[in-house]
Amino acid sequence: xxxxxxxxxxxxxxxxxxxxxxxxxxxxxxxxxxxxxxxxxxxxxxxxxxxxxxxxxxxxxxxxxxxxxxxxxxxxxxxxxxxxxxxxxxxxxxxxxxxxxxxxxxxxxxxxxxxxxxxxxxxxxxxxxxxxxxxxxxxxxxxxxxxxxxxxxxxxxxxxxxxxxxxxxxxxxxxxxxxxxxxxxxxxxxxxxxxxxxxxxxxxxxxxxxxxxxxxxxxxxxxxxxxxxxxxxxxxxxxxxxxxxxxxxxxxxxxxxxxxxxxxxxxxxxxxxxxxxxxxxxxxxxxxxxxxxxxxxxxxxxxxxxxxxxxxxxxxxxxxxxxxxxxxxxxxxxxxxxxxxxxxxxxxxxxxxxxxxxxxxxx
Amino acid sequence: xxxxxxxxxxxxxxxxxxxxxxxxxxxxxxxxxxxxxxxxxxxxxxxxxxxxxxxxxxxxxxxxxxxxxxxxxxxxxxxxxxxxxxxxxxxxxxxxxxxxxxxxxxxxxxxxxxxxxxxxxxxxxxxxxxxxxxxxxxxxxxxxxxxxxxxxxxxxxxxxxxxxxxxxxxxxxxxxxxxxxxxxxxxxxxxxxxxxxxxxxxxxxxxxxxxxxxxxxxxxxxxxxxxxxxxxxxxxxxxxxxxxxxxxxxxxxxxxxxxxxxxxxxxxxxxxxxxxxxxxxxxxxxxxxxxxxxxxxxxxxxx
Numbered sequence: 001x002x003x004x005x006x007x008x009x010x011x012x013x014x015x016x017x018x019x020x021x022x023x024x025x026x027x028x029x030x031x032x033x034x035x036x037x038x039x040x041x042x043x044x045x046x047x048x049x050x051x052x053x054x055x056x057x058x059x060x061x062x063x064x065x066x067x068x069x070x071x072x073x074x075x076x077x078x079x080x081x082x083x084x085x086x087x088x089x090x091x092x093x094x095x096x097x098x099x100x101x102x103x104x105x106x107x108x109x110x111x112x113x114x115x116x117x118x119x120x121x122x123x124x125x126x127x128x129x130x131x132x133x134x135x136x137x138x139x140x141x142x143x144x145x146x147x148x149x150x151x152x153x154x155x156x157x158x159x160x161x162x163x164x165x166x167x168x169x170x171x172x173x174x175x176x177x178x179x180x181x182x183x184x185x186x187x188x189x190x191x192x193x194x195x196x197x198x199x200x201x202x203x204x205x206x207x208x209x210x211x212x213x214x215x216x217x218x219x220x221x222x223x224x225x226x227x228x229x230x231x232x233x234x235x236x237x238x239x240x241x242x243x244x245x246x247x248x249x250x251x252x253x254x255x256x257x258x259x260x261x262x263x264x265x266x267x268x269x270x271x272x273x274x275x276x277x278x279x280x281x282x283x284x285x286x287x288x289x290x291x292x293x294x295x296x297x298x299x300x301x302x303x304x305x306x307x308x309x310x311x312x313x314x315x316x317x318x319x320x321x322x323x324x325x326x327x328x329x330x331x332x333x334x335x336x337x338x339x340x341x342x343x344x345x346x347x348x349x350x351x352x353x354x355x356x357x358x359x360x361x362x363x
Numbered sequence: 364x365x366x367x368x369x370x371x372x373x374x375x376x377x378x379x380x381x382x383x384x385x386x387x388x389x390x391x392x393x394x395x396x397x398x399x400x401x402x403x404x405x406x407x408x409x410x411x412x413x414x415x416x417x418x419x420x421x422x423x424x425x426x427x428x429x430x431x432x433x434x435x436x437x438x439x440x441x442x443x444x445x446x447x448x449x450x451x452x453x454x455x456x457x458x459x460x461x462x463x464x465x466x467x468x469x470x471x472x473x474x475x476x477x478x479x480x481x482x483x484x485x486x487x488x489x490x491x492x493x494x495x496x497x498x499x500x501x502x503x504x505x506x507x508x509x510x511x512x513x514x515x516x517x518x519x520x521x522x523x524x525x526x527x528x529x530x531x532x533x534x535x536x537x538x539x540x541x542x543x544x545x546x547x548x549x550x551x552x553x554x555x556x557x558x559x560x561x562x563x564x565x566x567x568x569x570x571x572x573x574x575x576x577x578x579x580x581x582x583x584x585x586x587x588x589x590x591x592x593x594x595x596x597x598x599x600x601x602x603x604x605x606x607x608x609x610x611x612x613x614x615x616x617x618x619x620x621x622x623x624x625x626x627x628x629x630x631x632x633x634x635x636x637x638x639x640x641x642x643x644x645x646x647x648x649x650x651x652x653x654x655x656x657x658x659x660x661x662x663x664x665x666x
Contacts, residue, residue: 067468074465075482078489078553143387150384154377162385165392171648173614175624176640177396180403183633217391227388252380277488284616341488346481 085331089113096324112332119306120299120333126340129280129296132208137275139215140223145268147218148230149256153242170224174284182288185210211289221278221285226271233267234260273348277341296337303333407637422634429638440639443619444646451650454552455608457545459601462556466563467593486557555611559604566600567593595663602658606651613647 046053084103088096089112091105098106116122151163214220218227237260245255261268286297299306304326311321321329371379382389407429409422433440469480525543545552570593578588614621620643627636 064473067471067473071468071479074553075479077550078482078485081550082489143391147385147388150381154381154384155374156378156381159381162389165396166388169392169396171610171651172396172400172644173621173640173647175614175621175628176637176644177399177403178625178628178640180399180406180633180637181395182628184399184402214391214395216387217395218388219391219395252376256384274487281488338488342485345485345488 082335085335088328089332089335091328093322093325093328096328112328113336115307116303116329116332116336119303119310119329120296120336121294122336125294125296125299128293130340132290132293132295133276133279135208135212136215136220136279137272139212140218140220140275141226141268141272143216143218144223144226144271145230145261145264148227149234149260151227152231152234153260166224166227169219170222170228174221178284178288185289208290208293211285220275221282222274226275229271230264230267233264237263269348273344276344280341300333300337303329403637404641406634407641409634411633425634429634430642432635433638433642437639439623440620443623444643447613447618447620448646448650451609451612453541453545454548455605455612457548457552458556458559458608459604461549461552462559462604463563463597463601465556466560466567469560469564470567483553483560484557486554487561490554490557555608555615559608562600562604562607563597566597570596598662599664602655602662605658606655609651609654610647613643613650 042053087103087105090108090110091101092107092109092111095101095105095107100106147166151159151166211220215223218224241259242255245259250258281297283297283301286295287301291298307321307326307329311319405422408426409424410428411422465483469476469483574592574596575588578592583591612618616622616625620639624636624640624643627639
């Protein structure tokens with residue numbers, strides 16, 4: 001409350017001649033800085049304001065303390081499983097059964113990381129996953145940018161119909177068409193041509209090609225959402241810029257490429273991030289199209305099974321890993337799985353919210 | 364032909380450019396969406412026989428046998444569906460309220476705001492795809508904990524104690540049960556509301572501060588300006604978030620109906636699984652349509 005008053009007086013001061021200014025600042029400092037007052041004066045002021053000063057100040061304090069507690073609680077709620085996994089993954093198995101060890105390990109070990117890396121073939125899988133996610137995200141975002149721009153800026157017949165199709169794409173869960181897609185690609189053929197040449201339709205499963213094709217034509221995971229977001233962004237850009245470009249003799253594509261695209265960098269980046277992250281963690285299409293490629297998402301999914309196989313191969317047929325150990329391995333695997341994403345997120349998160357708020361998502 | 368194109372008027376050129384721009388979508392939609400959708404509808408109406416040696420599959424039309432199986436023969440589908448619908452009815456509003464509330468707080472100024480924001484958006488990563496399945500699968504330790512918790516009855520959790528105190532067998536028990544359910548599931552709610560928080564926050568940032576200033580000068584309290592300014596201005600985003608949350612809820616891979624559908628695909632029963640998927644999809648569309656119709660009447664558009 002006092003702050004505002006000071007601010008106002010500051011604004012006034014700047015317009016005053018120097019001599020007056022000096023006097024004024026010294027005066028205002030004396031009058032408005034509450035910490036220089038004695039407690040008695042403060043009480044006096046409170047009495048003058050009819051108790052308003054204290055009520056307001058304590059209300060503010062209570063509010064920010066309450067808010068801090070609440071936020072701390074929620075943050076803890078979200079981070080706790082992560083922290084828990086970290087602590088599980090670095091403790092020796094004996095610590096799990098030790099009642100006196102809670103979350104800080106007594107016997108620190110990195111064996112789980114070593115074993116997990118070995119079981120998941122981490123380096124290789126990381127490299128492959130990174131490549132595929134990058135390619136998929138690139139194709140998806142490139143295609144969606146074109147389409148979003150087309151929907152935002154051009155008038156053409158049946159536009160509403162096609163946009164309804166985009167909406168439908170958001171609505172139809174991929175699982176609905178999963179089985180027919182599966183059959184479609186395992187007996188892939190275009191109008192019987194391939195069958196004529198090679199005798200039988202080709203099996204495109206276990207091969208990233210079909211999914212890259214789908215990505216390049218906006219049919220990947222949640223692509224309807226990206227189209228929608230990019231369209232909303234382009235609709236918000238003033239039309240005058242484009243018209244000026246047209247008047248100066250810039251073609252349609254060149255206008256898009258040189259004028260509109262640089263503007264949309266933020267929203268495109270965030271779509272790219274979404275796409276990258278969701279591809280990285282996707283199990284649906286990955287397990288359908290790239291089952292044998294041993295990407296991170298599938299190997300982290302099956303790590304408990306891999307561990308069991310490993311135990312049976314090394315220690316004999318009847319040995320099984322203890323539930324505690326397999327739990328530790330799952331936790332370690334998950335951590336190793338999301339660490340690259342979290343790093344990426346930390347680098348990119350600053351521009352993240354701003355770019356989405358630019359798009360001003362509205363219906 | 365080319366000459367004809369060159370002589371087109373502005374609108375015609377525009378139309379062609381527009382179609383060129385959206386052509387990836389049209390191709391993809393026709394090849395990867397319409398074809399599988401038609402095929403999957405056909406599948407749902409017939410019996411699918413896989414013939415792996417000759418690498419082809421045959422379909423025999425069998426009327427509505429599959430649908431009959433879904434609704435009248437299959438013992439679990441109806442139960443799972445009603446379970447999920449009921450759960451949706453209280454989960455989605457909880458998600459909306461939670462994310463709106465969090466967005467309101469995150470929109471204020473305080474120390475460490477950047478950090479807190481990034482923590483709240485972390486679930487966008489943490490709850491995506493395979494992570495969710497793992498979180499559910501990783502239940503061994505949870506089971507053990509639950510066993511311990513159950514062994515010393517309802518006194519080990521705070522909500523358990525409250526539950527015992529409040530559930531007295533009266534009329535309000537069923538409501539209370541749901542409220543307790545929500546409170547217990549707050550982690551899942553926080554985990555699923557990452558994107559919703561971002562959307563609300565972006566909406567809050569577009570409200571011009573001059574409105575609040577004007578209302579403050581007119582003597583409105585914070586409470587009043589919340590209901591008269593913030594709420595109406597954000598109402599369109601409530602609709603967006605509601606629709607998104609409902610769809611997200613139904614399509615999540617940890618949804619029981621979804622799990623059942625993917626399980627059946629894994630068993631190779633394609634006809635039955637497509638029939639299940641289509642019945643489910645139509646029900647979801649109906650729910651979303653009804654919700655959108657109800658809410659969009661109350662949405663206020665500021666232009």
